[in-house]
Amino acid sequence: MRIDVLTIFPDYLAPLGLSLIGKAREQGLVELAVHDLRGWTTDRHRTVDDTPYGGGPGMVMRPEPWGQALDAVAAMGAPERPRLVLPTPAGRPFTQAVAHEYAALPWLVFGCGRYEGIDARVAEEARERYDVDEVSLGDYVLNGGEVAVLVVVEAVARLLPGVIGNAQSLDDESHAAGLLEAPAYTKPALWRGHRVPDVLLSGDHARIARWKRDEALRRTRSVRPDLVAALPPGDLDRRDREV
Numbered sequence: 726m727r728i729d730v731l732t733i734f735p736d737y738l739a740p741l742g743l744s745l746i747g748k749a750r751e752q753g754l755v756e757l758a759v760h761d762l763r764g765w766t767t768d769r770h771r772t773v774d775d776t777p778y779g780g781g782p783g784m785v786m787r788p789e790p791w792g793q794a795l796d797a798v799a800a801m802g803a804p805e806r807p808r809l810v811l812p813t814p815a816g817r818p819f820t821q822a823v824a825h826e827y828a829a830l831p832w833l834v835f836g837c838g839r840y841e842g843i844d845a846r847v848a849e850e851a852r853e854r855y856d857v858d859e860v861s862l863g864d865y866v867l868n869g870g871e872v873a874v875l876v877v878v879e880a881v882a883r884l885l886p887g888v889i890g891n892a893q894s895l896d897d898e899s900h901a902a903g904l905l906e907a908p909a910y911t912k913p914a915l916w917r918g919h920r921v922p923d924v925l926l927s928g929d930h931a932r933i934a935r936w937k938r939d940e941a942l943r944r945t946r947s948v949r950p951d952l953v954a955a956l957p958p959g960d961l962d963r964r965d966r967e968v
């Protein structure tokens with residue numbers, strides 16, 4: 726997978742060179758390039774923002790540098806048509822399903838907005854050369870898209886074959902099968918008066934699997950009933966409904 730990131734704060738993306746993503750890059754599983762948007766400005770002050778039409782507070786990112794930058798990046802991988810991902814509080818929810826969708830793509834280009842956002846014509850015009858996707862990480866607002874890109878890139882890259890050592894762990898984690906994961910425990914069996922549930926020490930794999938399923942259901946019903954309601958009808962058996 727190729728990943729390009731456009732930002733006015735390239736240093737914000739430095740963590741992508743560490744640990745998991747760093748190894749994925751070393752293994753050639755991910756090819757990452759971070760580009761400074763100011764490289765496509767033409768004035769002495771390298772201006773990327775201006776006052777908003779219609780008034781209001783703050784500044785809006787100018788379309789010209791974005792247009793030039795997106796032209797240049799599209800040309801780097803042509804004739805492939807990349808997915809342009811624009812993190813924004815006004816986007817569709819970024820979920821584990823979207824992470825899997827992205828992980829199946831050959832090329833992601835991320836555009837990091839700042840200020841009050843990017844001139845709306847940039848996303849419109851980019852559709853000529855990109856499949857454009859505005860995504861939200863949740864109902865809160867950051868100062869820019871960079872932190873959101875760090876989250877999305879990690880969520881996607883870890884799904885790529887070979888990036889996670891034990892791929893099986895992807896199957897049991899939260900949201901993998903529409904539920905939150907069961908609580909996890911390790912040694913010691915007794916810690917500050919708190920015992921590990923006996924079933925996990927039983928060695929009875931069928932009972933353990935059932936316990937994990939029950940706990941996942943209980944936890945999901947408690948904090949994310951919306952996820953239980955969204956499960957396909959066939960996913961819950963009669964016993965599940967009794968949990």
Ligand SMILES: Nc1ccc2ncsc2c1
Pocket residue numbers: 812813814837838839842861862865866867868869870873
């Ligand atoms: N450009 C921008 C600004 C704020 C924000 N908050 C969550 S994603 C995002 C993206």
